[in-house]
Amino acid sequence: MNDLVRITADNDVAVITIDNPPVNALSPGVPERISAAIDQMNGDSAIKAAVVIGGGRTFVAGADIKEFGKMTSGASPRRSLLPLLLHIEDSGKPVVMAIHGNAFGGGLELAMAGHYRIASSTAQVGQPEVKLGIIPGAGGTQRLPRLVGVLKAVEMCAEGKPVSAREAATLGLIDRLIEGDLLAGAVSFAREIAGKPAPKTRERTEKLGTATENPAIFGAARDAAGKKQRGMKAPLAAIDAVEAATRLSFEEGCQAEAKLFTECLFSDQSKALIHIFFGEREVAKIPDVPKETPVLPVNRVAVVGSGTMGGGIAMVFANAGIPVLLKDVDEATLELGIGKIRKNYASSVQRGRFTQAFMDERLQLITPVLTYDDFSTVDMVVEAVFEGMELKRAVFADLDRVCRRGAILASNTSTLNIDEIAGATSRPEAVIGTHFFSPANVMRLLEIVRGKKSSKEVIATCMQLSKKLGKIGVLVGNCRGFVGNRMFGPYRREAQFLIEEGADVERVDQALVEFGNAMGPLATGDLAGLDVGWRIRKEYRHLEKTGIRQPFGEDRLCELGRYGQKTLKGWYRYDENRRASADPEVTTLLRKWSADAGIPQRQISDAEIVDRCVYALVNEGARILEEGYALRAVDIDIIYINGYGFPAYRGGPMWHADTVGLQRVYERICEFHQQHGELWAPAPLLQRLAEAGKTFAEFDKAQVMAAYGPNLQEAAPATEGSLRI
Numbered sequence: 196m197n198d199l200v201r202i203t204a205d206n207d208v209a210v211i212t213i214d215n216p217p218v219n220a221l222s223p224g225v226p227e228r229i230s231a232a233i234d235q236m237n238g239d240s241a242i243k244a245a246v247v248i249g250g251g252r253t254f255v256a257g258a259d260i261k262e263f264g265k266m267t268s269g270a271s272p273r274r275s276l277l278p279l280l281l282h283i284e285d286s287g288k289p290v291v292m293a294i295h296g297n298a299f300g301g302g303l304e305l306a307m308a309g310h311y312r313i314a315s316s317t318a319q320v321g322q323p324e325v326k327l328g329i330i331p332g333a334g335g336t337q338r339l340p341r342l343v344g345v346l347k348a349v350e351m352c353a354e355g356k357p358v359s360a361r362e363a364a365t366l367g368l369i370d371r372l373i374e375g376d377l378l379a380g381a382v383s384f385a386r387e388i389a390g391k392p393a394p395k396t397r398e399r400t401e402k403l404g405t406a407t408e409n410p411a412i413f414g415a416a417r418d419a420a421g422k423k424q425r426g427m428k429a430p431l432a433a434i435d436a437v438e439a440a441t442r443l444s445f446e447e448g449c450q451a452e453a454k455l456f457t458e459c460l461f462s463d464q465s466k467a468l469i470h471i472f473f474g475e476r477e478v479a480k481i482p483d484v485p486k487e488t489p490v491l492p493v494n495r496v497a498v499v500g501s502g503t504m505g506g507g508i509a510m511v512f513a514n515a516g517i518p519v520l521l522k523d524v525d526e527a528t529l530e531l532g533i534g535k536i537r538k539n540y541a542s543s544v545q546r547g548r549f550t551q552a553f554m555d556e557r558l559q560l561i562t563p564v565l566t567y568d569d570f571s572t573v574d575m576v577v578e579a580v581f582e583g584m585e586l587k588r589a590v591f592a593d594l595d596r597v598c599r600r601g602a603i604l605a606s607n608t609s610t611l612n613i614d615e616i617a618g619a620t621s622r623p624e625a626v627i628g629t630h631f632f633s634p635a636n637v638m639r640l641l642e643i644v645r646g647k648k649s650s651k652e653v654i655a656t657c658m659q660l661s662k663k664l665g666k667i668g669v670l671v672g673n674c675r676g677f678v679g680n681r682m683f684g685p686y687r688r689e690a691q692f693l694i695e696e697g698a699d700v701e702r703v704d705q706a707l708v709e710f711g712n713a714m715g716p717l718a719t720g721d722l723a724g725l726d727v728g729w730r731i732r733k734e735y736r737h738l739e740k741t742g743i744r745q746p747f748g749e750d751r752l753c754e755l756g757r758y759g760q761k762t763l764k765g766w767y768r769y770d771e772n773r774r775a776s777a778d779p780e781v782t783t784l785l786r787k788w789s790a791d792a793g794i795p796q797r798q799i800s801d802a803e804i805v806d807r808c809v810y811a812l813v814n815e816g817a818r819i820l821e822e823g824y825a826l827r828a829v830d831i832d833i834i835y836i837n838g839y840g841f842p843a844y845r846g847g848p849m850w851h852a853d854t855v856g857l858q859r860v861y862e863r864i865c866e867f868h869q870q871h872g873e874l875w876a877p878a879p880l881l882q883r884l885a886e887a888g889k890t891f892a893e894f895d896k897a898q899v900m901a902a903y904g905p906n907l908q909e910a911a912p913a914t915e916g917s918l919r920i
């Protein structure tokens with residue numbers, strides 16, 4: 196037996212250790228070796244019981260997710276864990292599962308096949324498969340309700356959220372919590388139960404509910420899935436599978452589960468979500484900033500500007516336990532900013548997200564200041580003042596004067612040139628963009644903008660910091676709007692063009708919401724404030740090419756004082772609770788403006804709305820990729836899912852285009868080019884990939900190969916004209 200699974204003996208107890216770093220996934224070879232170890236201990240008369248434990252930092256994080264792609268492409272045979280789990284459950288001697296770290300997916304299914312489960316009090320257990328677009332496929336939907344009851348099993352399988360070992364113990368999923376040495380506790384527990392009848396999870400039925408109680412549980416779960424996981428198939432399949440546990444025998448239930456599992460596994464949604472799972476980890480890898488790059492300490496920070504963004508950013512640091520100085524120019528503004536922070540925390544306490552004690556502790560970490568006096572003590576500053584180059588440069592010149600050498604000077608700019616900002620300091624290597632998304636304390640995305648001179652240590656520190664802050668950091672290059680907002684421009688432009696051509700405001704938003712987006716582009720504009728873009732456009736008007744069609748709706752609405760939700764009027768009108776309704780006045784105005792501009796009106800289908808808006812993202816994304824402002828197509832996908840409400844189950848705009856087929860996307864873009872002119876010129880990279888029958892995913896693979904070499908080990912410097920970041 197090789198090292199994937201080791202068997203040793205602690206006197207009369209066998210210890211079976213799963214050792215498949217980093218997370219003990221059940222990769223090929225692991226189940227077979229666990230099975231052999233069970234046989235070995237059953238065949239040894241000196242052994243009374245077995246403990247199964249994970250080596251390293253965790254129990255078992257589930258099936259090996261990399262295998263799923265191989266199975267669906269036919270490169271690898273379908274493997275089932277069910278026989279192993281039955282083998283464990285039918286073992287003549289009791290098996291105790293000892294859990295630390297995580298028992299997720301197939302890991303929890305493995306644990307439930309044991310006769311007992313004990314866990315470190317810090318462990319977590321869960322069936323997160325729905326997050327990968329699949330459902331538990333090794334009896335999880337059948338054994339879990341038998342241990343925790345139908346209500347909790349439906350919740351865990353359909354929502355995929357982990358539960359703590361403490362909660363699992365109260366649910367009956369964990370038999371004992373261990374505070375100290377888990378293995379010692381497990382071995383002594385195994386001795387306690389050795390020789391006694393060993394309970395088999397699959398034979399238990401007492402928690403499976405009744406025909407009177409269960410339908411309401413499944414009905415409520417389906418309603419909740421329809422709202423909270425709109426558009427996703429796996430949660431509904433998970434509910435069906437748990438329902439099967441309440442209606443069928445264990446064996447038939449497992450067959451029903453297997454059928455649903457396979458349907459999900461082969462779906463586009465699962466492929467997209469697995470792409471995102473690996474993508475979220477891939478974005479942390481930067482070719483010329485290897486993981487050994489030294490990072491700087493960030494133990495104390497300052498935020499300049501206490502507005503919506505600055506206040507939110509201060510909360511992000513405080514939530515991670517990092518003390519923050521929050522600076523503004525006068526008492527009244529600062530008081531307003533702190534008031535908003537208090538209100539935000541209070542509403543989280545009210546909704547049960549935080550305790551009052553947590554809120555008090557976090558507020559203690561935020562110190563309002565009016566001067567730079569204490570800035571010499573901080574390791575990093577995030578500037579979040581109004582979006583204007585002169586103001587930002589003035590702030591950075593101040594920071595250069597007051598901050599110690601070695602401190603990171605970051606700007607939260609969403610549009611401005613980070614090199615120009617860095618030019619106001621004597622240390623451009625310390626300057627970087629940290630573009631948080633609004634509301635900063637909620638949105639997961641952090642675009643980290645690499646300036647020409649940003650040092651590798653500063654980049655590595657910000658990437659690592661993003662994890663600590665609970666964000667997903669994506670490194671982007673310094674172009675106008677960076678990656679996310681640069682793509683959002685054409686997307687919103689198309690939404691407006693569609694309205695000018697005859698579509699209704701609500702129809703455009705609705706079509707994109709039905710596509711899966713969290714919000715439509717026009718409602719998003721109202722939420723963010725239409726005046727923000729209007730002011731930026733006014734600043735940049737001199738850069739616009741003449742003779743190219745520009746949308747007029749938003750600017751004209753702003754000229755009428757319709758700034759969106761903040762003025763209760765924008766694309767929609769709002770009541771005092773900011774509930775939106777269609778505004779006939781807007782329709783009348785738009786029709787008149789379109790007539791004045793001589794734009795012919797027509798019926799526009801939902802399919803065209805989606806193609807125009809989503810392919811505008813894809814086309815711009817392809818340009819960004821080719822210009823080297825994003826490292827990989829998957830980086831763009833991660834940005835769009837975490838910062839712009841793009842549906843994760845479509846894998847992001849670039850993956851979505853791959854799924855549709857780049858040839859088809861390219862042809863459609865060519866049609867738009869013919870109909871609507873220069874703005875739709877196809878991106879050369881898209882054209883090349885489409886003509887070669889390739890995908891963005893293949894482009895990514897080639898990029899990675901070029902950057903690291905075939906062994907993905909040695910980081911090579913970016914070549915001229917390829918990676919710009």
Ligand code: 3H9
Nearest residue numbers: 218220256257258259260261299300301323331332333476
């Ligand atoms: C399943 O079990 C289906 C069953 O019903 C059976 C059906 C037959 N496989 O996240 P990290 C890699 S479905 C392969 O950075 P952390 C990951 O890519 C599965 N690889 O660490 C990364 O690689 P790299 C259900 C995996 O400490 C490295 O491990 N289970 C797997 O922040 C470290 O990961 C899940 O959905 C895997 N299962 O978080 C759990 N898991 O270094 C998925 C991780 O090359 N995993 N890797 O980039 C997780 O949630 C987190 O990884 C975990 C650790 C919390 C465990």
